[in-house]
Amino acid sequence: MSITPITMPKWGLTMTEGKVVQWLKPQGGAFAKGEELLEIETSKITNVLEAEEDGTLTRIVAPEDTTLPIGALLAVVAPETTPAAEVDAFIAGFVVPEPSEETMAEAEAGPRTVDIGGRSLRYLERGAGVPVVMLHGFGADLNTWMFTQPALADRHRTIALELPGHGGSTKDVGAGTLDALADAVEAALATLDIDRAHLIGHSMGGAVAAAVAARRPDRAATLTLIAPAGLGPEINATFIDGFVRATRRKDAEAVLRLLVRDPALVSRTMVEDMLRNKRIDGATAALETIAHAWFPGGHQAVDITASVAGLAMAVQLIWGADDRIVPETHALAARVPVHVVEHAGHLPHMEKAGAVNDLIRRFIAA
Amino acid sequence: MAQKTIRQALHEALAQEMRRDPRVVVIGEDVAGGAGTGGGRDAAGGVLGVTKGLITEFGEDRVIDTPITESAIMGMAAGSAVSGLRPVAELMFSDFLGVCFDQIYNQAAKFRYMFGGKARTPLVIRTMIGAGRSAAAQHSQSPYGIFTSVPGLKVVIPSNAYDAKGLLIQAIRDDDPVIFCEHKLMYDLKTEVPDEAYTVPFGEANIVRDGDDVTIVAFARMVHYAAAAAETLAREGIDCELIDPRTTSPLDADTILDSVARTGRLVVVDEATPRCSMAADIAALVAEHAFGVLKAPIRRVTAPHTPVPFAPGLEKLYIPDSDRIAAVVREAQGYAR
Incomplete structure (x- = not known):
């Protein structure tokens, strides 16, 4: 198992950023696939982000009440044995991916x-x-x-x-x-x-x-x-x-x-x-x-x-x-x-x- | 959905309503744009290009170019409205209201009332407001407060292209005289605007932004300055609710009062002068109906009680800007008894 990020999702055509309203799992807490991790508010809708896999919420990066662009790092999921330094390095090295040309073209298309x-x-x-x-x-x-x-x-x-x-x-x-x-x-x-x-x-x-x-x-x-x-x-x-x-x-x-x-x-x-x-x-x-x-x-x-x-x-x-x-x-x-x-x-x-x-x-x- | 400027949105509203209803006519100085000049018929489409193309599509009977005589334009518009047409008359600069005010204030605004509801006056007066172009004291004012004070007139002040189109169509379909105020520096602002005809109802404010700390009420160009101020303030932890009333008569008092009930603080931002103004009116509304919930004095950010200066430096100081708005909001938020 490796370190994986939880990032700001894109919900709907017009979403460019979202606000972390509330974390529904504590830092360090384990979660199962399908469980609700956090509540995100966009200009269109407020909804919960559900876990795609089982895991542990090793580190919460985005505090509540902060607004971040799509793809921004919200939290890190890592095996329990992962040293804290590795998690720190992952966070420090995380780059918000540029939207692919395909995504851009689709957004343009509407x-x-x-x-x-x-x-x-x-x-x-x-x-x-x-x-x-x-x-x-x-x-x-x-x-x-x-x-x-x-x-x-x-x-x-x-x-x-x-x-x-x-x-x-x-x-x-x-x-x-x-x-x-x-x-x-x-x-x-x-x-x-x-x-x-x-x-x-x-x-x-x-x-x-x-x-x-x-x-x-x-x-x-x-x-x-x-x-x-x-x-x-x-x-x-x-x-x-x-x-x-x-x-x-x-x-x-x-x-x-x-x-x-x-x-x-x-x-x-x-x-x-x-x-x-x-x-x-x-x-x-x-x-x-x-x-x-x-x-x-x-x-x-x-x-x-x-x-x-x-x-x-x-x-x-x-x-x-x-x-x-x-x-x-x-x-x-x-x-x-x-x-x-x-x-x-x-x-x-x-x-x-x-x-x-x-x-x-x-x-x-x- | 296509992005359109306020200019395009207004043009679309006029053209679509003229196609839908043969009673809709356009009256004003230069609305045929260049007719009778070296520029040729329909060269410009009014000083701002809003009516360009209308005379070509609808002809001289429905796009009526007038002499420079505001009193005649408004008299013609008021008279044709009570006798069955639905005129959209242009008062190029709202500053010129003085020369035609009898037709608006003492005629058009009174017909429905004085004829026991039997007369309808479906008249729209499109007019330019606003400072910021060094157009000097006689071409830079925002006198919508004067129009709003007249019972019998409806007053519309759009701040974006979506609202501009829907409100103008609503104004044309409305059976009362409507003063439709267009800020002269906003014609090129773009937003998404449907191609279809649609209406935006009068008396329903737009909530531009949600917030729980301070209610800001702003009009026309000030909506954008207030939005920029609210962005800055949000980063400081002050969440502003920004309300654009869209129409000052009728005024959506409920939306303002509901908001102040939550925030307890009100800042009104108005490019017009402060005495007997919309800012004064809304401050009075809230003081009268929401005094008990106020956590801080009501604040107004307006132009000073002077004519609009010609000198660009002075004019810049005259018009409220985002920094001033933000500073006043901070004071309201930080107020302690």
Whole structure:
């Protein structure tokens, strides 16, 4: 075993630096893979960094409350027998790696758009390999995959696609129904030359992913559904209505807090991003149309139980134990393996990114 | 998303609204930019190039070049607004408000009230504010406090390109007269701006930076100076919350009061003169509604109560800068009863 660094991660497109909020393991403490090491705050989000391997937190280099660039040394992990002088030398000799040309080019590239018969959908593409397509939930955008996409992009061509009415995509949602959204996704995949992909869908995007898989089973290698819509009638109508109505920061913040178990995850920038999406002409009307088609009278009108039951490809469900938007009990309706993520609400892929990334990686590698 | 300057953002807002709504017209001195001069039609697009290209796309009926007569411009704008158009009139320098103030203050601002809500005055007046170009005392003022004091007027002061576009579109769609203040040294500032049309609501401040020690409220160019001061102060362990109200009428009092409730300290930064000003107004608001939480006296960093000097050295001293802001914040933070 050698000395390894723990460095400032890059979460999301715009992150350049992060602040060490709190160490969750003491210096000298042992940790297991997946355990939470420290809390990091970026302009977008506050989240925890989880251990990638077992180890000992030999030396904490970055004190709490300090802001450091991506790649900066936060702590040193070393075997217990390592002399202190060697650790000192490692710290003294540590150089923040220059971002590779590839990373720079990707950062430059940013999201692009794909034309689907006169309408445009925005997407973010990263990496190469067997494609993985990610579909966000109601009101969200590609930023929901800020922790998921980088974890998959080292082995896959990953596409985070924005559904009609959302993010930087067209505000023309047609009837806004499951079929209308699935049509748009199918058209985008065809234009992007994706014959077959691992599909990942969250919430409403989960139902859309399931519909796409049911229509063209040959095109879906696997299907991962994170707290999907369409498995039961209940839905948090306060969230849906509040999301559609919110125009002010305070209202938006209250709505976003319903999504997560720990309200501290909702940063001012997350709120601002939501409002910026909603301020674009046609965005609120598009959400209203979709909400009316999917959740009339505060109940789910879309039912994907039959199509999920009939799917031949591998399907997994991931659900936050404390989901306040779509109840976790809906998982029972689908007779497929369910992974319940503790200490997470409706955004387990953000709240417990390490655990969910592991579930997805193992599932699509199998 | 593309980075755009405030100039481009304003141009986009005008062009997109003129395409969307045929009632939107532009009125002002030189808005057709060079028409009738040796430079040729649409050579410049106004003194700052914001309206360049509009006359070519929309023609002379909707891009109306006027003589140098502010009273006529504002009279025409107010009259056309109550009779069904949605004019965007240009008062090139806000310093010239004196020659057309009757049309703004005693006409446009009063119509809705005096006609029992039956008259609408969807009028936008774009106007330049700010010192820093040695343009001397008659072309360097920031009189948004005067406009803000008039019931019936809405007043907008953007500090970045994203807000500039969204607020101008909101102003054009608003049914009341809106004074839209553009700082003359900020037209080239860039931020990410969506290509689509969007609105930024009036009366909702932008929180530029979060902090728990001192609340700074700043306008226009001062937002950037205050942000730089806050960076410096953060390295000293003082965390400032920086609030850009974006509109002074309506004013987002809640965001300011909520912030002061947490920090207990307020510094208002304003390039305008201090008497009967936005700085005075916000200080009064907080003194009246948050006196009990204050840990230090409210402080104001403003220009002095004098005309703007022409001499560059004096003008530099006249305008608040980051060092002055930081020094006052340190005093507020260090205050002991």
